[in-house]
Amino acid sequence: MYSIGVDLGGTKILTGVLDEQGTLQHTLELPTMAADGPDAVIRRMRDTIDRMLDRVGRANVIGIGIGAPGPLNPHTGMVLGPPNLPGWDQIPLRDELHEVYGLPVYLENDANAAAVAEHRFGAGQGSLQMVYITVSTGIGGGVVIDGQVRQGAAGGFAEIGHMIVDPDGARCNCGNRGCLEAVASGTAIARMASEAFGRALTAEQVAELAMRGDNKAQQVLDTAFYYLGIGLVNIVNLYDPDLIVIGGGVARIGQPLFAALLQALGSNYFRRSYGMDVPIVPAQLGAKAGVIGAAALPWLAREQA
């Protein structure tokens, strides 16, 4: 038996078929073309799902899981109005797809889906209290406690990117100041670098410059790492995890990032008091975590039934 997972992003739709052991059997990627609006995007999603159903046979599919950008409500299956999906406003995505396919459909925040994947098949296996953080153009998170990803009252559990870490910090898209996402994401690194260098640079280019010894680039990274460190201290004090998994593009900066985060955690009162050594490890599933986690949702639901 198989499940189908869809990772719906602002720039691409990645759909795949997963078996019960967590092996991704087939994948298909289409551009989201988000500007076309929800109807066209959902049509493209359905194209990818149709192709997967043809491939493995509808009778062999137990259900469909969708990972989508927040805010969304997993309890009602509604996509509420993600900033990077223009025109989406209270779209009952889960029920629409269920009506089309007659299969169980599950909707989950994309970061939560990736957290599920890392916990079940990746870096988080065996953890009883895992925090997953993705640091990419944005910052998201998911918390898996006793094998269950926590959703909160309305699907907003662990919106880690919107934790305020500096009330005097840069303005966030959400309207608040100094959200972790506004001061430590790839976008924030690029913004700080553009200010420092007077020209447009990507986070990747900043990391490369820093690696080659450029001081200005290093300072930009240090600022972002400093805020990520504060975020991690807060995560430890608020969730008391036994493991922290870090994914997303910025995590690929690698050793210097993890060293900075471990140092920040070393300053944490509770960690010191408990003599705890909370491991911080890189995610293992890379860019596939979202689609694997989405496809894992039907399997999880089956186990919990």
Add this chain to the structure above:
Amino acid sequence: MYSIGVDLGGTKILTGVLDEQGTLQHTLELPTMAADGPDAVIRRMRDTIDRMLDRVGRANVIGIGIGAPGPLNPHTGMVLGPPNLPGWDQIPLRDELHEVYGLPVYLENDANAAAVAEHRFGAGQGSLQMVYITVSTGIGGGVVIDGQVRQGAAGGFAEIGHMIVDPDGARCNCGNRGCLEAVASGTAIARMASEAFGRALTAEQVAELAMRGDNKAQQVLDTAFYYLGIGLVNIVNLYDPDLIVIGGGVARIGQPLFAALLQALGSNYFRRSYGMDVPIVPAQLGAKAGVIGAAALPWLAREQA
């Protein structure tokens, strides 16, 4: 049948007997005299427990619950080294008391115990995702999800007072800067007022002065409320609660505090996006929440068994 609860604080020990309906039948308060060290303090705790056992009859008691200051580990029953209990370092309090009395003994962080009490018998009844915050000389918290107070990997879940809300803020006892407790607790209010007025003032006196129209006092409160507001926005984005219960001495400032917190929450992206209206309500059990919650622990354990 009855349970015995002990609220072990830095200044007093409050012990009581609870019936299954949550009615506190008898209480006894002794000064902690913490400076005498753990052996003397445990002796005094045992005196209060002995008196309660005599009162209701040992055969009628199902167990003993202890609420104590963190850091402690509820899984191992160890008190690790609370700043306001000098000399306590890795004390196996749960096992010591179990050995003496032969009854089941449960150890829980004092804020978690109060959270249990408010959820079961107070302002949090019926909530599926409750965050309890106590704002007093310190700031603590407890999160009750699906009826269970979350303990985390090592007993450090929801150490809300040590969430960093301003990395340039005042130094905290824990060593970090700008912890919520360092900038918004009763102690922080008193410290800011002493600086503003050039003489020692308690948080209560500051609140009284502000009520009578004193601008300087109002500014001190506004600063503390501002940081509490940031803390609340973070709590909503991290725990996505359906209810926030606020207890502790500072909560007695009442309406101006709750108005400021509701205003801060109104600025929260996810709350706005979801159209959520997270109620913020005052705790109902006052200074008895700790002892009631401690005494509730044996009942909870019995239900979950």
